[in-house]
Amino acid sequence: NAGVTQTPKFRILKIGQSMTLQCAQDMNHNYMYWYRQDPGMGLKLIYYSVGAGITDKGEVPNGYNVSRSTTEDFPLRLELAAPSQTSVYFCASRTNDRNYGYTFGSGTRLTVV
Amino acid sequence: GQNIDQPTEMTATEGAIVQINCTYQTSGFNGLFWYQQHAGEAPTFLSYNVLDGLEEKGRFSSFLSRSKGYSYLLLKELQMKDSASYLCAVRDGITGGGNKLTFGTGTQLKVEL
Numbered sequence: 393n394a395g396v397t398q399t400p401k402f403r404i405l406k407i408g409q410s411m412t413l414q415c416a417q418d419m420n421h422n423y424m425y426w427y428r429q430d431p432g433m434g435l436k437l438i439y440y441s442v443g444a445g446i447t448d449k450g451e452v453p454n455g456y457n458v459s460r461s462t463t464e465d466f467p468l469r470l471e472l473a474a475p476s477q478t479s480v481y482f483c484a485s486r487t488n489d490r491n492y493g494y495t496f497g498s499g500t501r502l503t504v505v
Numbered sequence: 506g507q508n509i510d511q512p513t514e515m516t517a518t519e520g521a522i523v524q525i526n527c528t529y530q531t532s533g534f535n536g537l538f539w540y541q542q543h544a545g546e547a548p549t550f551l552s553y554n555v556l557d558g559l560e561e562k563g564r565f566s567s568f569l570s571r572s573k574g575y576s577y578l579l580l581k582e583l584q585m586k587d588s589a590s591y592l593c594a595v596r597d598g599i600t601g602g603g604n605k606l607t608f609g610t611g612t613q614l615k616v617e618l
Binding site for chain 2: 423425427432433434435436437440441442448450451482486490491492493494495496497498499
């Protein structure tokens with residue numbers, strides 16, 4: 393039981409490049425989320441999904457896209473990377489039982505230069 | 506929207522008790538969570554309150570007053586390993602809203618000898 397797995401752990405991108413941050417969970421959770429965390433700032437929600445085939449924007453969606461073709465996977469796509477997207481990205485999932493909190497992946501540290 | 510306030514930093518002594526406060530102003534409320542985050546790591550779930558009162562989990566307790574928009578996390582018998590950032594998060598009460606969490610900026614706790 394791996395929980396929430398994020399890849400890669402670190403990545404350096406040049407301005408204008410694109411990449412996909414991978415997130416997979418093996419807990420059969422319907423709810424999945426992408427957050428970014430900047431130094432001294434709280435976690436900001438980028439996109440979320442309440443089940444396969446359903447996604448919605450969070451607080452800071454600009455410059456990102458997501459898809460949810462399966463329950464397990466929730467990749468985050470960055471098109472035309474910008475320095476403002478330098479951040480630590482966390483994927484999280486949650487069981488349908490609302491008494492429990494999110495389970496977070498270990499994060500992807502992205503630098504755009 | 507959600508507005509969450511918590512102190513930026515706190516320092517306490519090993520073996521002592523510390524209380525970390527969190528105040529919130531929200532357009533909808535469906536529970537308050539506390540997370541612990543060590544430097545360079547993912548947040549981990551500590552506690553959840555949805556009704557007023559105190560929830561106790563070993564050395565950690567969390568209190569909620571919905572009428573005052575106030576919560577605190579109480580850490581007893583502090584240990585050096587408790588040095589971390591503590592994140593307060595509020596879950597929205599919007600039906601069909603994905604039960605999203607909005608996070609505060611975190612309180613950096615330093616435990617000293």
